[in-house]
Amino acid sequence: MEHEYNSLFIGGDWVAPSSSATITVASAATEERLGQVPEAVQADVDAAVAAARRAFDDSSGWAHWEPVRRAEAMERLADALDKRAEQFAQLVSRENGMPLSTSRASEAVIGSAMLRYYAALVRKQGTEEFRPALVGNGTTVVRRDPVGVVAAIVPWNFPQTLTMFKLGPALAAGCTIVLKPAPETALDAFLLAEAVAEAGLPAGVVNIVPADREASNYLVSHPGVNKVAFTGSTATGRVIAEQCGRLLRPVTLELGGKSAAIILDDADLEPSLDAFFDSTMNNNGQTCLIGTRVLAPRSRYQTIVDTLTDYFGALPVGDPLDEATRIGPLVSQRQRERVEGYIAKGRAEGGRITTGGGRPAGLDRGWFVQPTIFADVDNTFTPAREEIFGPVLCILPYDDVDDAVRIANDSEYGLGGTVWSADKDRALDVARRVQTGSIGINGYALDPGAPFGGVKASGLGRELGPEGLAAYQQLKSIYRTA
CATH class of the missing domain: 3.40.605.10 (Aldehyde Dehydrogenase; Chain A, domain 1)
Structure with a gap:
């Protein structure tokens, strides 16, 4: 109607x-x-x-x-x-x-x-x-x-x-x-x-x-x-x-934002993957505060890449009015072209796409893009530095916690972010060091009773x-x- x-x-x-x-x-x-x-x-x-x-x-x-x-x-x-x-x-x-x-x-x-x-x-x-x-x-x-x-x-x-x-x-x-x-x-x-x-x-x-x-x-x-x-x-x-x-x-x-999702070396992501999705690809990635730079410890890097690739690659993509859909279309043809331009740029710069990277099969109408993950990238890659506003994640390796904080703060943005750890006190210590206006521990839930906004x-x-x-x-x- x-x-x-x-x-x-x-x-x-x-x-x-x-x-x-x-x-x-x-x-x-x-x-x-x-x-x-x-x-x-x-x-x-x-x-x-x-x-x-x-x-x-x-x-x-x-x-x-x-x-x-x-x-x-x-x-x-x-x-x-x-x-x-x-x-x-x-x-x-x-x-x-x-x-x-x-x-x-x-x-x-x-x-x-x-x-x-x-x-x-x-x-x-x-x-x-x-x-x-x-x-x-x-x-x-x-x-x-x-x-x-x-x-x-x-x-x-x-x-x-x-x-x-x-x-x-x-x-x-x-x-x-x-x-x-x-x-x-x-x-x-x-x-x-x-x-x-x-x-x-x-x-x-x-x-x-x-x-x-x-x-x-x-x-x-x-x-x-x-x-x-x-x-x-x-x-x-x-x-x-x-x-x-x-x-x-x-x-x-x-x-805008280009927030970091810092996975500490003791984090068990498997039970928290739905919460991880909400804080990194919510609303088809069309969310300013989500953590689209995923920081993973180098010692567990490939395991985390595999876990996230399997999870995001299996997300149902389709009609946004279908209650089973997790990834719907982007808002417009112009927005899809913007997102596809970033995917092409990431490929050209040497990023490895582990899932997605194109348009989903069978959805010829609507402005759909597959959930996409880039691995083997660092903080100099364009998709890891600029806000894409689509279902695209970059997984970056880090050496230790100081390195993770350095990478997280090496951004012109500072709006959201998350820290993932089995030790909430340890995660809180890391969260305090990130230059951002808001950040979540093992998830992100915006609190209407608390101030929200960005830095930088x-x-x-x-x-x-x-x-x-x-x-x-x-x-x-x-x-x-x-």
């Missing part, structure tokens, strides 16, 4: 777009048309920012509501999302190829969980804190005010999850939002708009404008925007950081946890004499 939208969601209403431009969304598995949405142009961005601005500046509006009242509205939105949980899971899987088991565990449930988490957090936090002055006998009132209108720009790989990484804390803080979804997954953003309308959020608090790069750049630098929150590639993040730097505009950037070229700032809420607040000190 196609999803056809003729209007944009701006100012709490469905409004006619300013142009006839449209975005057609295709199925990653069949290449067939799924639906169509209007493509926002600059005039539509102006209208969305103006609506968000009015909603924020209203002296009795969202920014001035008591936190409890905002929390209640967020919980209504969470209820509306829950009613659509299976729709979100099915739709995202059709859009970007995410296996249904993954979309049900993420796109169907994380959005409402994030809203409820931040609703509970803002209920407890309050707006003002009174501190005794360190000089004199006065008091300082420290206020947490919302930062203002937020431009939230999200990618296609986990569209609903990453949207709520931004909307949850922004709404809790009292901000208003202009959401720019990726064209590849614009349809689920309009399903979100339907939930926002049902929940009765005030007009202009959430506005949704799918757009191309030109309109997105315009949104980032729009004079009516107070903060930018972006998840996407490092290359695009650098451009946004430069724009925001010139404007002295706050920005949160969650960017993997980003600026943090999302999730109380730190994620603070990113949408600005502090004001009011000095009162005795």
